Amino acid sequence: MDSETLLxxxxxxxxxxxxxxxxxxxxxxxxxxxxxVGNTExxxxxxxEIFVKLYHMLPHIESEALLPWMIRVARNASIDxxxxxxxxxxxxxxxxxxxxxxxxxxxxxEEWCERDDQRRLVYRALTKLTHLNREIIILKEIQGMSIESxxxxxxxxIGTVKSRSNRARIELAEVILTLKGARSGES
Amino acid sequence: MKCLxxxxxxxxxxxxxxxxxxxxxxxxxxxxxxxxxxxxxxxQPDSWEYGPGEDFAKTVLARTTGxxxxxxxxxxxxxxxxxLRDVDRSLITSHLKSCKFCNELCQxxxxxxxxxxxxxxxxxxxxxxxxxxxxxxxxCRKRNDFVLSILGFxxxxxxxxxxxxxxxxxxxxxxxxxxxxPLSPARDAGxxxxxxxQGESGLAVRASKSLREHYSNLGLVWEASxxxxxxxxxxxxxxxEQAAELLDKGRRCLERTETRVRSxxxxxxxxxxxxxxxxxxxxxxxxxx
Numbered sequence: 001m002d003s004e005t006l007l008x009x010x011x012x013x014x015x016x017x018x019x020x021x022x023x024x025x026x027x028x029x030x031x032x033x034x035x036x037v038g039n040t041e042x043x044x045x046x047x048x049e050i051f052v053k054l055y056h057m058l059p060h061i062e063s064e065a066l067l068p069w070m071i072r073v074a075r076n077a078s079i080d081x082x083x084x085x086x087x088x089x090x091x092x093x094x095x096x097x098x099x100x101x102x103x104x105x106x107x108x109x110e111e112w113c114e115r116d117d118q119r120r121l122v123y124r125a126l127t128k129l130t131h132l133n134r135e136i137i138i139l140k141e142i143q144g145m146s147i148e149s150x151x152x153x154x155x156x157x158i159g160t161v162k163s164r165s166n167r168a169r170i171e172l173a174e175v176i177l178t179l180k181g182a183r184s185g186e187s
Numbered sequence: 188m189k190c191l192x193x194x195x196x197x198x199x200x201x202x203x204x205x206x207x208x209x210x211x212x213x214x215x216x217x218x219x220x221x222x223x224x225x226x227x228x229x230x231q232p233d234s235w236e237y238g239p240g241e242d243f244a245k246t247v248l249a250r251t252t253g254x255x256x257x258x259x260x261x262x263x264x265x266x267x268x269x270x271l272r273d274v275d276r277s278l279i280t281s282h283l284k285s286c287k288f289c290n291e292l293c294q295x296x297x298x299x300x301x302x303x304x305x306x307x308x309x310x311x312x313x314x315x316x317x318x319x320x321x322x323x324x325x326x327c328r329k330r331n332d333f334v335l336s337i338l339g340f341x342x343x344x345x346x347x348x349x350x351x352x353x354x355x356x357x358x359x360x361x362x363x364x365x366x367x368x369p370l371s372p373a374r375d376a377g378x379x380x381x382x383x384x385q386g387e388s389g390l391a392v393r394a395s396k397s398l399r400e401h402y403s404n405l406g407l408v409w410e411a412s413x414x415x416x417x418x419x420x421x422x423x424x425x426x427x428e429q430a431a432e433l434l435d436k437g438r439r440c441l442e443r444t445e446t447r448v449r450s451x452x453x454x455x456x457x458x459x460x461x462x463x464x465x466x467x468x469x470x471x472x473x474x475x476x
Contacts, residue, residue: 015320015324018320018323019316019320022316022319022320023316026311026315026316026319027307027308027309027310027311028307028308030308030309030311030315031306031307031308031309034309035306044311044315047311047315047319048315048318048319048322051319051322051323052319052322052323052326055323055326056326118298118302119302119305119306122299122302122303122306123306137303141300141303141304142303142304142306142307143307144304144307165264166261166263166264166265169263169264169296169299169300170260170263170264170292170296172296172299173292173295173296173299174292176295176299177291177292177295
């Protein structure tokens with residue numbers, strides 16, 4: 001069933017449609033939450049909160065804007081969650097070179113849903129990026145949002161998003177190379 | 188072909204610019220002449236034994252601008268997105284061929300851009316959706332319970348047998364509290380209202396009287412205007428009659444004047460004729476001796 005029909009039925013109070021909508025988008029919302037907060041337990045709780053918030057706002061959502069709107073709400077809720085937990089102060093940019101020796105809060109191998117070394121490496125590198133670069137990678141490269149949407153969501157100019165996006169990719173690749181080198185050195 | 192002719196054509200031969208006949212002749216000579224064959228081999232780029240080496244360019248760059256890796260990294264995303272101009276693209280390609288680190292970086296960027304979209308969705312446990320729907324259902328139930336409880340309260344209130352008496356009692360007490368006691372805030376409100384109404388009614392009476400006066404004045408003005416119109420029309424008629432009389436008088440006067448002028452003119456002519464006759468007669472007297 002397409003999102004438009006599902007949303008229409010949800011607005012009419014159809015519980016089955018709401019459950020179908022949750023199942024359809026749970027992966028996306030959980031992914032956004034997980035990439036922000038960094039562990040599965042917090043991500044799960046946060047994703048639940050996000051869906052309950054979405055349920056409150058259902059009458060105001062347009063079907064064409066459902067997914068971008070959902071990601072926007074998920075991102076804002078994740079930022080609020082992080083602020084509440086004081087996991088990382090916002091806007092505190094640390095250069096990638098200085099972050100290499102910081103302890104990571106990545107999940108243990110047992111907590112991973114996917115046994116994928118490449119993804120694990122990319123995720124580990126993501127945690128070492130600066131705050132803004134990581135957000136842009138999550139929103140643009142992972143969630144596929146447009147540059148205009150990201151600029152409006154983060155409150156920065158479109159040109160800044162473009163230039164930051166290019167730099168973020170290179171920074172991510174450099175960190176991955178460093179981690180690969182460190183790993184091969186360890187092995 | 189002799190060696191001298193071969194040497195003259197050697198550069199063009201190596202550049203592939205000779206026509207077929209000359210190229211065939213040069214190749215035949217090179218096969219037969221060892222010296223010229225050695226010359227061709229020495230001029231091939233692969234045969235350089237004492238070339239500058241792979242690190243030559245890096246050494247030169249280190250002494251001049253420094254490595255170009257920084258510039259390459261800044262343009263790498265555009266290179267991968269194929270948005271660069273041809274010149275820049277060829278420069279980046281050339282650098283990637285010679286720089287191992289930038290080449291590796293480019294490969295990692297390509298792999299990462301392939302991996303990242305696959306991280307868009309993450310699997311959750313099967314109970315997640317059930318928990319979310321249970322949480323939203325709980326929220327709906329609580330919200331509905333609150334609304335229902337409010338409605339239920341009013342229904343019970345209206346269903347009380349003496350609700351009318353109780354409501355009337357409450358309203359009476361309220362009115363007394365507002366208007367009836369010396370400390371009531373709206374104690375004088377009634378008298379002030381009546382006085383204002385009376386004042387307003389007096390205003391209304393005066394306003395209506397003045398309106399009537401104005402209306403009667405308007406009537407008088409209308410009558411006066413009618414009378415003036417009539418008198419103007421009468422005056423116009425009278426003036427037209429008088430004008431006609433004056434015209435008659437004038438005409439008669441003119442006729443009389445004309446008659447008099449004619450008669451006076453006749454008299455003058457007679458006199459002139461007499462004068463002329465007299466003058467003639469006197470002239471004749473003077474002529475006759």
